[in-house]
Amino acid sequence: MMDKQPHCLVVDSTVTALCTEMDINTDCEGMAISAIPANQTTVSGTLTTTNIIMANWSRQMWQDVLNRAVRMLASAPFASHFITAIATVN
Structure with a gap:
């Protein structure tokens, strides 16, 4: 089953990127990582x-x-x- 919910990558207490988990059974593997939009995040x-x-x-x-x-x-x-x-x- 594919989970397309966005997740946050946090480094040193700062959200550094957004990612979409491709495989719910893996922990941070198989993620499509993208930058946080400069103008807004909802x-x-x-x-x-x-x-x-x-x-x-x-x-x-x-x-x-x-x-x-x-x-x-x-x-x-x-x-x-x-x-x-x-x-x-x-």
């Missing part, structure tokens, strides 16, 4: 919580948390790796 995901208090937070509360995360990305030690960052609640 990262998306889903956050799931089992904490009853957090599970009942409003969309605005979650957006406030994401806005704080964006501010943290803009500050040291990550600032040099992020020109801009945007986070939204769907």
Whole structure:
């Protein structure tokens, strides 16, 4: 079975390249490695919580948390790796 999900190569705590794993049974072998685009990289995901208090937070509360995360990305030690960052609640 072929897994075409992108993966990150990390060297010294820095993402240095993206790769697509060709064979899910091998560890970093058979990967098609490509450079990270200079203009942008999009990262998306889903956050799931089992904490009853957090599970009942409003969309605005979650957006406030994401806005704080964006501010943290803009500050040291990550600032040099992020020109801009945007986070939204769907």
